[in-house]
Amino acid sequence: MKLVEKELREVVSDRAFLGSIIIQFITISMLLFLYDTYSEVMHSPNLKITIAVDSNNTALISRLEESGVKVIPVGEEAGANAVINTTTGEVKTDPSNIFSGFAIAKINSISKSISFEDALEKNNFSYSSARLAEGHHDFVQMGYGLIVPIALLMPAMVGLSLSIQNILGERKKRTIELLLVSPISDFSIAFSKVIPYVAVSTLCGAAWLILIAQRIPVYNIPLLVLAEFLLSLLLVSVSILISSTARSMQEANVLSSLAGMLLVFSILLPSSDFSLYAPTTLISRISSNYPDGRMIIGLLLLAGMSIAVFLCAVRGVARMRRSYS
Amino acid sequence: MGLGVMTRWGLRGIFSDRRFLLSVIAGMLISLLTIPLLMEAVSHFKEGTLLSALPLSQKMVKIAVVGNHPLLSELEKNSVVEVVGTDEATGMKLLEEGKVHGVFIINSTNGSFIGRGIPLSNLAESAVKEAVDSYFRKNEKPLFNLKQDLGLEELLRSLLAPFLMLTPLFIWSLPIIQGVAYERENKVVEVLLATPSRRFEVLASKIISNFLFAALLGVLWMVLVPFFGFHFSNPIGVYIILISMALLVITMNALVSSLASNANEATLASSISSTIIITLFFSIAILKVFPATEIAAKLSPATYIAEQVAGKPSPFPFNLMIVIYIITATAFILALSAFSTEAFAFAIKPGLTQLYEGMLEILRSRKRAAFAMGFVAFSITMPLEVIAIGLIFFLIGPVVGLLLLSVTLVEEGLKGFALRILKPAELREGALLGALVGFAFGVSESLLLAPIIEFAVLIRVAPILLHTLCSCVVGIGYAKKHFLLSLLLAVSIHLTYNLYLLHFWW
Numbered sequence: 029m030k031l032v033e034k035e036l037r038e039v040v041s042d043r044a045f046l047g048s049i050i051i052q053f054i055t056i057s058m059l060l061f062l063y064d065t066y067s068e069v070m071h072s073p074n075l076k077i078t079i080a081v082d083s084n085n086t087a088l089i090s091r092l093e094e095s096g097v098k099v100i101p102v103g104e105e106a107g108a109n110a111v112i113n114t115t116t117g118e119v120k121t122d123p124s125n126i127f128s129g130f131a132i133a134k135i136n137s138i139s140k141s142i143s144f145e146d147a148l149e150k151n152n153f154s155y156s157s158a159r160l161a162e163g164h165h166d167f168v169q170m171g172y173g174l175i176v177p178i179a180l181l182m183p184a185m186v187g188l189s190l191s192i193q194n195i196l197g198e199r200k201k202r203t204i205e206l207l208l209v210s211p212i213s214d215f216s217i218a219f220s221k222v223i224p225y226v227a228v229s230t231l232c233g234a235a236w237l238i239l240i241a242q243r244i245p246v247y248n249i250p251l252l253v254l255a256e257f258l259l260s261l262l263l264v265s266v267s268i269l270i271s272s273t274a275r276s277m278q279e280a281n282v283l284s285s286l287a288g289m290l291l292v293f294s295i296l297l298p299s300s301d302f303s304l305y306a307p308t309t310l311i312s313r314i315s316s317n318y319p320d321g322r323m324i325i326g327l328l329l330l331a332g333m334s335i336a337v338f339l340c341a342v343r344g345v346a347r348m349r350r351s352y353s
Numbered sequence: 354m355g356l357g358v359m360t361r362w363g364l365r366g367i368f369s370d371r372r373f374l375l376s377v378i379a380g381m382l383i384s385l386l387t388i389p390l391l392m393e394a395v396s397h398f399k400e401g402t403l404l405s406a407l408p409l410s411q412k413m414v415k416i417a418v419v420g421n422h423p424l425l426s427e428l429e430k431n432s433v434v435e436v437v438g439t440d441e442a443t444g445m446k447l448l449e450e451g452k453v454h455g456v457f458i459i460n461s462t463n464g465s466f467i468g469r470g471i472p473l474s475n476l477a478e479s480a481v482k483e484a485v486d487s488y489f490r491k492n493e494k495p496l497f498n499l500k501q502d503l504g505l506e507e508l509l510r511s512l513l514a515p516f517l518m519l520t521p522l523f524i525w526s527l528p529i530i531q532g533v534a535y536e537r538e539n540k541v542v543e544v545l546l547a548t549p550s551r552r553f554e555v556l557a558s559k560i561i562s563n564f565l566f567a568a569l570l571g572v573l574w575m576v577l578v579p580f581f582g583f584h585f586s587n588p589i590g591v592y593i594i595l596i597s598m599a600l601l602v603i604t605m606n607a608l609v610s611s612l613a614s615n616a617n618e619a620t621l622a623s624s625i626s627s628t629i630i631i632t633l634f635f636s637i638a639i640l641k642v643f644p645a646t647e648i649a650a651k652l653s654p655a656t657y658i659a660e661q662v663a664g665k666p667s668p669f670p671f672n673l674m675i676v677i678y679i680i681t682a683t684a685f686i687l688a689l690s691a692f693s694t695e696a697f698a699f700a701i702k703p704g705l706t707q708l709y710e711g712m713l714e715i716l717r718s719r720k721r722a723a724f725a726m727g728f729v730a731f732s733i734t735m736p737l738e739v740i741a742i743g744l745i746f747f748l749i750g751p752v753v754g755l756l757l758l759s760v761t762l763v764e765e766g767l768k769g770f771a772l773r774i775l776k777p778a779e780l781r782e783g784a785l786l787g788a789l790v791g792f793a794f795g796v797s798e799s800l801l802l803a804p805i806i807e808f809a810v811l812i813r814v815a816p817i818l819l820h821t822l823c824s825c826v827v828g829i830g831y832a833k834k835h836f837l838l839s840l841l842l843a844v845s846i847h848l849t850y851n852l853y854l855l856h857f858w859w
Contacts (some may be wrong), residue, residue: 043614044621051625088496117498123511123663132508139492147489155485157466157478169433173409189624190647193617245471275372278531281620282376285416285524291384296390296408302407316413316473318452 030059031212031220039190039224046334048186049232055182056236059175060243067164077131080108088114091138110135150157171244172316177308179236180256185288187229188263192284195221197273208349218342229260241308248314255311255327262334263287264309265341305329356554356561359545363562377524381574384520387579390515395509414453414477417444420459424488428457434480437598457481499654507663513633514583518591519598521574523566526602532559533610534619537697546761553715556692560600560607560685569601575804585661590669592656597677598634602627606659611691612703633736633816636743649739652676652801675800678737686725689715710775719775723786726771727793727824732793737763753855761847768794769822769831769840775834788826789820795820815850823847 039045079092082102089099102111110131111120119135121128140147148155198204207217233256237249246252266287272282297307303309310326317323390695393405412435418425419441429436437453444456448469455477456466466481468474503696531558536542545555564787575592585591606623613619638653647710650656660667690711694703703711716722741759749755771790777783795817830839 044618047618047625047763048621049422085497091496112497114497116470121508122507123659123665128508129512139495140488140490140494140498144486144490147486147493151489152462153464153484153485153489155464155466156463157468159468160478161468161470161472163742165472165475168476169410169470171408171412172413189621190617193620197615197617240410245473259412276370276531277535277616278372278527279370279376281530282373282380282524285527286376286380288382289380289387289520293387293390293605295381295407296387296394297408304411306408309408309411312409312711314413317415318450 036224144267181230183232187225359558427484438534477574511659515658608688723789732796783832785822791820
């Protein structure tokens with residue numbers, strides 16, 4: 029316990045850690061600012077989508093104008109987000125302009141000969157909706173799918189990075205040797221090196237969740253804090269493994285970058301039944317849904333993986349001890 | 354020892370660490386494998402946001418469905434939605450308990466969605482409406498001869514390509530941290546500084562060796578990338594942009610490593626600074642959405658790489674190269690200033706004053722230091738101006754007067770800050786140092802704008818003189834202990850000129 033206390037004191041007084049908290053705070057605040065303003069900006073009259081049409085297709089032009097698009101004739105298309113060639117059916121857009129996507133979506137939605145309302149009337153079907161949140165909420169998916177996972181990933185990644193630097197520093201200063209030759213068990217050494225970083229990462233994650241909850245109605249905060257604890261345990265244990273096996277500083281640094289890249293890689297794996305249990309999807313689902321069986325299985329899998337990697341970290345400490353002896 | 358010998362040493366040091374090299378190659382392979390995976394996700398993307406195509410959004414909202422209708426199969430296809438079939442009473446009970454985000458009651462003639470008044474209910478409702486829409490309109494004739502593929506996938510591919518292309522920069526630029534921060538902590542730098550080599554040579558050799566390492570890996574990267582799905586109209590142009598960005602990140606890492614008090618701080622600060630540089634350069638690309646700021650978007654590598662992936666034969670962005678190299682040169686001057694301080698040699702964190710002293714030591718004259726400060730001020734101005742313009746545009750709107758005022762305040766404020774560090778004591782000295790800061794600032798601004806405005810030479814004389822005059826006023830004000838007043842005067846002169854220019858152009 030004394031070791032944990034000492035390590036914890038060192039982490040909290042580390043300027044790099046304090047700096048990282050400020051950066052995390054700025055990142056989350058900026059994302060929340062975007063969350064608040066994004067939809068309004070997207071619907072702002074300042075950002076009118078302009079589409080150039082080559083013929084006098086009045087039905088097409090009036091449909092485009094009804095959906096809030098500014099229509100201009102071809103030939104005067106400077107500043108247009110898309111140009112429609114009605115003869116060939118081609119839609120030309122600027123590939124480096126993100127607004128081209130909105131223009132394409134608009135064209136796609138108005139492209140049918142009848143509107144949504146007319147189609148319902150033609151098919152004798154009525155559609156209504158009630159009790160929706162007021163205002164525009166285009167960013168809601170980003171809130172749960174991006175901001176919440178980022179807010180929990182960042183502290184865990186900082187925990188990984190700081191803990192690697194801590195052990196490498198101790199290896200360099202040779203103070204780790206004192207620990208390794210003492211009668212303290214491998215488990216206690218690994219525990220004392222892991223727990224302080226896991227604790228501060230979890231606390232940070234919890235603080236960011238409270239901050240986010242002021243803007244986004246986040247579900248299951250206690251379960252998310254548990255997920256943060258397990259994720260930090262996993263990543264900090266990985267850092268112990270890396271720093272106990274790496275032969276040079278830059279090797280350890282590149283391996284820690286690899287761990288981060290693998291995490292991003294896991295986000296991009298194709299959707300499958302398994303991806304519901306991937307840590308990032310799990311976090312996104314916990315934050316947006318009432319708890320269900322799949323979430324509990326996901327958390328149990330994460331816990332199993334974290335404990336397994338922690339046990340590997342204990343073996344990593346044992347290996348380091350053998351190499352020193 | 355010469356620069357060449359030390360560069361060879363540096364390269365040998367990097368290439369002798371085989372485990373490091375293997376890890377770098379593994380990192381590049383992971384980045385390469387990410388490309389087809391992301392593109393696979395993009396191919397599933399139709400409308401809404403890209404997030405819909407990623408597992409992150411899988412089953413994000415739960416909808417209780419009451420009744421039966423063939424259109425429900427459209428709803429079940431949506432990966433964002435989890436459908437729970439139930440009766441009306443149970444559905445409403447689940448809704449009240451917060452276990453679902455909405456209830457969709459449907460029969461052959463009617464469909465109604467009831468939410469919970471939360472944003473997630475809106476997401477659920479848009480999925481339901483999308484299903485209704487695609488069911489009832491899927492067989493309708495198109496309004497015109499519209500092609501099935503509107504190029505949305507290509508658009509996303511080109512928008513995502515820049516992010517994927519620049520991912521390896523983070524690992525390519527790691528050796529410089531080892532070369533500066535770790536060697537300093539291990540006292541290796543002391544031995545190097547004790548040799549007759551100049552400090553410039555020591556730092557430059559470390560940066561060059563890391564740059565050559567990055568340039569070599571850049572060739573490998575550019576050869577491999579086409580096999581994983583990215584093809585460029587001008588691969589050499591993309592390679593030049595890529596390695597120029599690498600040089601910028603390496604030099605910034607050298608600066609951060611020279612300023613940090615220990616290696617741990619350097620490692621963390623380097624990863625933060627690299628992220629900020631890349632994000633900032635990328636965020637400039639978004640300025641393309643406003644016609645008034647479209648020209649500025651050309652200063653983002655993201656714009657060029659996106660156009661290249663889309664097969665657009667866009668001209669090589671020389672002005673972007675100028676920006677990258679001005680910032681790189683500034684970072685190098687600052688890193689060398691920090692590297693030259695006594696504090697650095699004794700492994701203490703150099704402060705702002707010591708940094709200036711270091712700069713004086715390498716430039717050997719206050720006049721040259723003032724000229725260098727002009728470049729430094731300009732490099733810091735650009736990101737600050739982008740942030741200021743963005744904030745005003747989004748928060749207040751396109752108020753031209755306010756936009757001009759914010760730009761003027763940032764420019765004059767930073768030049769004034771440079772003069773506060775230079776601390777001119779007398780009137781003549783204040784005027785001279787101020788004029789030099791302003792002149793350097795004006796010249797770098799003109800270099801940036803030169804490729805955009807062809808008759809730049811004639812047109813840019815006036816702005817260079819204006820910057821020189823305004824900073825001269827601030828310099829005199831500082832020497833005469835009227836700093837704030839003179840700054841206000843400089844801002845007024847600058848703003849008047851900008852407003853006149855605006856009036857003239859309109």
